[in-house]
Amino acid sequence: LYRSEIENLIKKEDWKKLEDSFYTHIRIGTGGIRGNIGAGPNRINLRTIGEAAQGLCQFIEDFGPEAKKKGVVVSREVRKHSEEFATLTCEVLAANGIKSFLFDGIRSTPELSFAVRYLKAIAGVQLTASHNPRTDNGFKFFWTDGGQVVPPLDLKFMDLVINVKEIKRMEFEDAKAKGLVEIIGKEVDEAYFKKLHELSLVKTRSAKIAFSPLHSAGSTNALPILKAEGFDVTVLPEQAEPDENFPGAYRDYINPEFEQVLEPTTKFGEKIGADLALCTDPDGCRFGAAFRVRKNSNELQYITANEIASAMLYFILSLMKEQGKVKKDLLYIKIFASTTLATDIAKSFGISFVDDLLVGYKWIGQVVEHMENSKNFIFSFEDTCGYCRGDFIHDKDGAIGAVTAAEMISWLKDQNKLITEYLDEIYQRYGYYRNVLYQVEAYGKEGFEDIVKFYKGLRANPPKEIAGLKVYRIIDRLDENLRKPENYIAGATGDEITFILSEDERIRLLTRPSGTQPQFKYYLQAFGKVDGNLGKVKKEVDDLAEKIESSMYEIQDKILGKKMRGLKIRSRWL
Structure with missing residues (x-):
C-alpha cells in the first residue's frame, strides 16, 4: 500500500508532497498524534500508530504493575483504517502485557472518556482525527481520569513516543484467547446514556430537529439520546450511514463549525420545517448548528459556538435562579480565546x-478533576463547538451540547421566542460582542516554515496599534525561554499571543498556531456597550471587527512577505 503511494508520488513528480511525507516525524501532541494518512514518518500509518501505542505502553509501565492490570479502553470512529489501527493498538497493548477493552463498533470520543472512568481503566485510546479533514486520522490518548494528560506528564508521553525503537505485537486472536482483549458495548452504552439523561433541564420537547451524524460517530451518541429524550428528530438521509469517504464533506473539511459543512443539514432542516439543524463532527465531540431566526419562515441560519454557549449559560442560570439553586460555589469554565x-x-x-x-x-x-465538589460544575465550552455539563466526562460532548441546545430551543419556542431574540435580550443587558475565528491553512514543509517565521516575527516586532486602536498590553502565554528565536517550537504549550485593544480588555485579538493541524488561527473579539439602539451598536462593532481583520492581515502579509487568507467563522444572522 505505502510503496505504491510513494511510487505514484515519484511518477507524478510531486516532490513537495513527498518531501512533506519524509522530512520530519509527525508532530506528537499532548493527546497523541493526528495528520494525513499515508506513507512516511510524517504521516499516519501502521508504523506511527504503532509507535504511539508502544509509547503509551511504556508510559503505563512506569506507573507499576497495578496500572497495567487496569487495562486500556480502545475505541474508533469511521475514518479510513480506523478499525485496522484499533486492532493494532490492542495487539501492541497485549504484547506488553496490558489488557484492552475494545468497543464492538464505532463510538464517540466522549463515550470513550466516560468508559475509562466507568471501567476504572488506566487509560483510553480513540482512533480519530476529531474535526480534522477527511484525509486524516490519528491516535488520541486519555488518562485514568478520562481527560487528556497535561504538564508534566504530556512531555513524558511525547518523549517516550519519539524514542520508540521496537514495536511489540501479539496477534489479535491470540490476545483474545489469552484474555488480553475484551469486547465491550451495550453495558457501557447504557451507563453512558443514563448519565446523559440525568442532565435534562426542562420537560418540553417542542423543538423539531434536523440532524446529521456526518457519516460517523454522532449516530452513536447525539442521535440516540435526542430520540430517547423524546425529541422530534429527522436524520439527513444522505449522511445517515457510516462512510469512511465522507461524501458530505466540503472540499475535505468535515468540521461542522464551518457553515459549509453544516449547509446540507441546514437546507434539509428548512425543507422539513425544523427549528434547528444539528451536525456532529466525526468523533461526536462537537456539533455545529443553524437555527430558525424569523417567525413565519423556515429559514435557518448558522450561529457560532460563542453565541450558542452564551445563550446556553444564560438559559441554565435563569432556570436555576427560578428554582433557587444559584449559589456562589457553582462553576462555569471556558478557554480564554472564547467570548x-x-x-x-x-x-x-x-x-x-x-x-x-x-x-x-x-x-x-x-479544573473539574481538581474541584473539591465537582457537582458544582455546571457548564463549560470552547469556541470550536465544544460544550460539556456534568462531571462524568472530562472532555467535550456533542450529545450533551445537542440535548442542551434542543431543550433551550424548545423552552424558547414555547414562549414564542427565537434564539436571535433571546440573544438580543442578552446583548441589551451585557453589551454586544462580535467574536470571529479565522483559520489560515499552511501546507507542507514550506507552510510549517511560514508559521515559525510569522510567530518569531510577531514576537520580535509586535504592533503598537491594530486598526488604529492602541495595543494596551500583550499577553504572551508561552514560556519566556521558548520565546527566544533559537528555542521556539511552533504550537508548544502556551503558544498564544493576545493583543489587548481597549482599556476594559473586551476588544482583543488572540493568535496561535494549531497544535494538531498545519494552520494558525486568529480569535477576534470586538465589543460595544448598548444604551438604547442595539442595531446601531451592532453595526458599529461589526464594522470595527472588519477593520481589525484588515489590519491583522496587513501585519501578517508584512511579516511573511506574501498573502495568505483563511476560512472565516462567524454568525450569519446579524
Missing part, C-alpha cells in the same frame, strides 16, 4: 468561574 460575554453572564448571577485557560479541553477537564 467574554459568558463571563459577564456568570458574574451577574454571582457564580464562580475560570475563564483564562489555554486552548484545549484538557485544561477544562483538569
Whole structure:
C-alpha cells in the first residue's frame, strides 16, 4: 500500500508532497498524534500508530504493575483504517502485557472518556482525527481520569513516543484467547446514556430537529439520546450511514463549525420545517448548528459556538435562579480565546468561574478533576463547538451540547421566542460582542516554515496599534525561554499571543498556531456597550471587527512577505 503511494508520488513528480511525507516525524501532541494518512514518518500509518501505542505502553509501565492490570479502553470512529489501527493498538497493548477493552463498533470520543472512568481503566485510546479533514486520522490518548494528560506528564508521553525503537505485537486472536482483549458495548452504552439523561433541564420537547451524524460517530451518541429524550428528530438521509469517504464533506473539511459543512443539514432542516439543524463532527465531540431566526419562515441560519454557549449559560442560570439553586460555589469554565460575554453572564448571577485557560479541553477537564465538589460544575465550552455539563466526562460532548441546545430551543419556542431574540435580550443587558475565528491553512514543509517565521516575527516586532486602536498590553502565554528565536517550537504549550485593544480588555485579538493541524488561527473579539439602539451598536462593532481583520492581515502579509487568507467563522444572522 505505502510503496505504491510513494511510487505514484515519484511518477507524478510531486516532490513537495513527498518531501512533506519524509522530512520530519509527525508532530506528537499532548493527546497523541493526528495528520494525513499515508506513507512516511510524517504521516499516519501502521508504523506511527504503532509507535504511539508502544509509547503509551511504556508510559503505563512506569506507573507499576497495578496500572497495567487496569487495562486500556480502545475505541474508533469511521475514518479510513480506523478499525485496522484499533486492532493494532490492542495487539501492541497485549504484547506488553496490558489488557484492552475494545468497543464492538464505532463510538464517540466522549463515550470513550466516560468508559475509562466507568471501567476504572488506566487509560483510553480513540482512533480519530476529531474535526480534522477527511484525509486524516490519528491516535488520541486519555488518562485514568478520562481527560487528556497535561504538564508534566504530556512531555513524558511525547518523549517516550519519539524514542520508540521496537514495536511489540501479539496477534489479535491470540490476545483474545489469552484474555488480553475484551469486547465491550451495550453495558457501557447504557451507563453512558443514563448519565446523559440525568442532565435534562426542562420537560418540553417542542423543538423539531434536523440532524446529521456526518457519516460517523454522532449516530452513536447525539442521535440516540435526542430520540430517547423524546425529541422530534429527522436524520439527513444522505449522511445517515457510516462512510469512511465522507461524501458530505466540503472540499475535505468535515468540521461542522464551518457553515459549509453544516449547509446540507441546514437546507434539509428548512425543507422539513425544523427549528434547528444539528451536525456532529466525526468523533461526536462537537456539533455545529443553524437555527430558525424569523417567525413565519423556515429559514435557518448558522450561529457560532460563542453565541450558542452564551445563550446556553444564560438559559441554565435563569432556570436555576427560578428554582433557587444559584449559589456562589457553582462553576462555569471556558478557554480564554472564547467570548467574554459568558463571563459577564456568570458574574451577574454571582457564580464562580475560570475563564483564562489555554486552548484545549484538557485544561477544562483538569479544573473539574481538581474541584473539591465537582457537582458544582455546571457548564463549560470552547469556541470550536465544544460544550460539556456534568462531571462524568472530562472532555467535550456533542450529545450533551445537542440535548442542551434542543431543550433551550424548545423552552424558547414555547414562549414564542427565537434564539436571535433571546440573544438580543442578552446583548441589551451585557453589551454586544462580535467574536470571529479565522483559520489560515499552511501546507507542507514550506507552510510549517511560514508559521515559525510569522510567530518569531510577531514576537520580535509586535504592533503598537491594530486598526488604529492602541495595543494596551500583550499577553504572551508561552514560556519566556521558548520565546527566544533559537528555542521556539511552533504550537508548544502556551503558544498564544493576545493583543489587548481597549482599556476594559473586551476588544482583543488572540493568535496561535494549531497544535494538531498545519494552520494558525486568529480569535477576534470586538465589543460595544448598548444604551438604547442595539442595531446601531451592532453595526458599529461589526464594522470595527472588519477593520481589525484588515489590519491583522496587513501585519501578517508584512511579516511573511506574501498573502495568505483563511476560512472565516462567524454568525450569519446579524
